[in-house]
Amino acid sequence: MVSLGQPDRMYMNTDLTAGLAPITETPTEIAAYLEELNTGALIMSIVHMTGDASILEQVHGPRTLDVVAAGSASGEELLEGGYTRDEVAFVRARALDAIAQWQARGCELPPVSGATITDLYRYMCGGAVEDDYLEFIDEEIALDGIDRRAPRMNDPEIRSRAGEFPVLIIGAGMGGVLAGIRLGQAGIPYTIVEKNPGVGGTWYENRYPGCRVDVPGHSYSYSFAPNHDWSCHFPLADEIRAYFDECASRYRVTSHIRFSTEVVAARFDDASSRWLVEVTDGDGNRETLEARAVISAVGQLNRPKMPAIDGLEQFRGTLVHSGAWPHGLDLAGQRVAVIGAGASAFQIIPELAETAAELTVLQRSPAWMFPNPGYHAPVGAGQKWALEKLPLYSKWYRFWLFYTSVEGVYEQTLADPDWDNPLSVSPANDAMREALTAWIDSQVQDPALREQVLPTYPPFGKRILQDNGTYLAALQRDNVDVVTNAIERVTERGVVTSDGQLHEVDAIVCATGFHADRFLFPMTIVGRDGIELNEQWSDTNGRAYLGITVPNFPNLFCIYGPNTNLVVAGSIAHNAESQVNYILRCIELLLERGYKTLECRQDVHDAYNRRVDEVNAATAWGSPLVNNWYKNQQGRVTANLPFRIIDYWKMTRQPDPDDYVFD
Structure with a gap:
């Protein structure tokens, strides 16, 4: 070292x-x-x-x-x-x-x-x-x-106790596979329950045309398992899924995964200090598994959210959500409507524009975009x-x-309380707005279209997307129409907008995101003394200490939990490693001290979340000027980590025993 x-x-x-x-x-x-x-x-x-x-x-x-x-x-x-x-x-x-x-x-x-x-x-x-x-x-x-993040449980007595500490992991995506790797290295028995037939999580489920990561592939990987063979600098979904599948195989995680099996409920048993986890397989068979600890690796973006539009169920054509794209679906030659203009739509629309007879883009709010000429470039x-x-x-x-x-841009996302401009939150943020506006202006000559695609909210108020010119070029094709009138209803034949026009289509693609504010949804999680997590979180107000541990829920750990989404702070792969490191250190504390459980102190949890809310409120995405998926129905930012990634790294290097109550 x-x-x-x-x-x-x-x-x-x-x-x-x-x-x-x-x-x-x-x-x-x-x-x-x-x-x-x-x-x-x-x-x-x-x-x-x-x-x-x-x-x-x-x-x-x-x-x-x-x-x-x-x-x-x-x-x-x-x-x-x-x-x-x-x-x-x-x-x-x-x-x-x-x-x-x-x-x-x-x-x-x-x-x-x-x-x-x-x-x-x-x-x-x-x-x-x-x-x-x-x-x-x-x-x-x-x-x-x-590998400095590998488990350090070398003492024979600790290793012996580790072998009697079974852990259940929910989800076999990036976080779940990583947790399995680290538990295996520590000699801790584990089982991963995965609702899909394969590894990959969101990269297994999101298979829509053009789906790719917007973080460079050479940093979107485990630090101890680099991939030097990415075909593109920003890899496509299938290649990312294959990477995590290969890691699961290489580190002998695959044999621990129960595929096509879903967690229905998990209940902490006070008498035995164990978790009783009810699962169901693809045939509907139910079983209860026992574990000393449960690690939720379900993430934030795993349950597609269909739009609440009157008449949607009456549509007689093809209706699909971007997060559940049917295998082999081909919309070439058809009239297609895409509802949404966020990250998924940004990738889908150029692909569909190439083959659809007509493409109607139903946009509620346009996206800011970073110029990135190499976004589709091969390595x-x-x-x-x-x-x-x-x-x-x-x-x-x-x-x-x-x-x-x-x-790169962290400081430009922080709000200046003395700055008074509805289009930005600080002088630095406004300079970014002008620069990004110039990028859009350089691609769009039609004044009417420019007005439609130029955001009127601060940069980073919503997710900024990577752009190599493909998206705006697609919107200017003859077969593409951008519609910004609100959707009034859906009929058997298409979409009716607020101006009364019926847009007749053969297929509707809903690129409308996920239930991002409903963490661990739809599972029923019951903690100490019968407390339900859903009730404690009031459905959409998830809170956790460091996004990882929750009062009243002993030995329950979250990966990519509340307030851990990264906006400007780098690769989520790094954050997952920080969280799994912290979880393994918590388990190590239990094994060293011979305790059964640890549970986050309420005062520690509350103080941390007050700080999270305070900092989030002073950012572009926390601004009252902006509505986004980062916020819950009450306007609180429940998704995003507001700190620099190095600050979070410091927080998660080693748990402080004083933050916890041990049993």
Whole structure:
């Protein structure tokens, strides 16, 4: 492990070369591959190959560019990381020389001091970062290959107790598979109950045309299980599902999963301090399972929400929700209406526009969008080559993607109480609004359409989407009509809007989201003394300490629970790892102390949630100017984590026993 603060300690990298594929390409082929690489990560690899950090003095560190910046103030084009073409050419030339020297030494990496590693961290972050951020980076990218988030239960007595602490996990998506991996490493027996026939969670269920993640794939993965073979920088749903399926198989989780089985109810038995979990399989057979702890990994976006529109059930054509797209459904040549213009619709509409005879987009509110020319871009052969063959390039590339998404725009989402503009929440937020408006203006020439697609709420008031120009281009096709009049009702033949017009269609696609404010819905969860979780949460007012534990519900843990959704804070994969780490540490506390249960103290829970509400209310998405799916019916933000991801990482590194009541 890098010992930050002990600059004289040498950091040996020889163990990492074993996992690298040999470089067999010619210098000409290598030079061509280098043209595709991330410059900051390449600089880091040069230092590791040579043991010489002098390049840090010759080229500035990577910089996060404004999302719509096409060039510098002087007009010179800036590439990824804020580098000029001359700077990139210099780095590539140094890299070509460093690779040749490294190969000549038999591909042995020279040792690097702890002080140099600290310099590399600061260089990639732009210099001025607090010391605990360095530890945060060190854990996230694990340059030495040590998984610092793995369970630490090595004491024989603790391992023995672990074997008698069965855990039930609900859901086999990202969080459930991760929890299974960590429990298996700790020697804790577990069962995963999954309602679908396969692994993947939301990525198993969402199979609509164009479905893909809007976080770079190379950071949308477990830190200890990188995937160097993504076909696209922002992978499609099937590829993501396959990744989690492969992880479940590799870490021997699959054999612990009961597929096509659903949890109906879970009740905490006070007498035995165990959870009694009622499940039903695909044939309707019911069974009760016992567990010492229950981990809910059902997430927030797993129950499709059909719109409450009069007459919807009378429609005689094809009616489908984006979150439950039937296998093999093809709407080519048909007249199709899409209800909604959020994240799913943003991906569906360009796909349907290509094949539908007519496409009617029924939009209640338009979306802000980040310019991202590479949103659909494939991962090039050079990038795959570097991830597999260049020393530590993959580690630093992941960190660059992670860091820029974590810190890039956080400050621009915070509200200024003295700012008085209904279109933004602060001067910085307004500058972003102007920049994003310019991006929309650059694509839409029709004034009428521009008025329809230009949001009139602050950026980040609702989810900002990734855009490479495909969406707005689709709206300008001859076979596409954007309708902003409210939907009045649905008839047998189509959709009637508030202007009285009937839009006759053959199919209706409801891209209308999920029951995001009904956590653990529709299960019945009963805690200590018969208290029902649904009643404690008043249906849609979910609250949990750190989004993980809930008073009155001993040994019940949530992954992606209330107020843990990330808006600007990076990859949800990182947050899942923080939460599972915390859960395993809680179980470790129980095993060490010989207690049966732990339960969050009410005062600790309440104080934390007051802080969550306070900070959320002072953000763009918490603004009273905006309605969004992040809020419940009372206007409280129940979905989003308002803190920086490093702050949440600190909160979840180790549970404080004083926060809990032990039995």
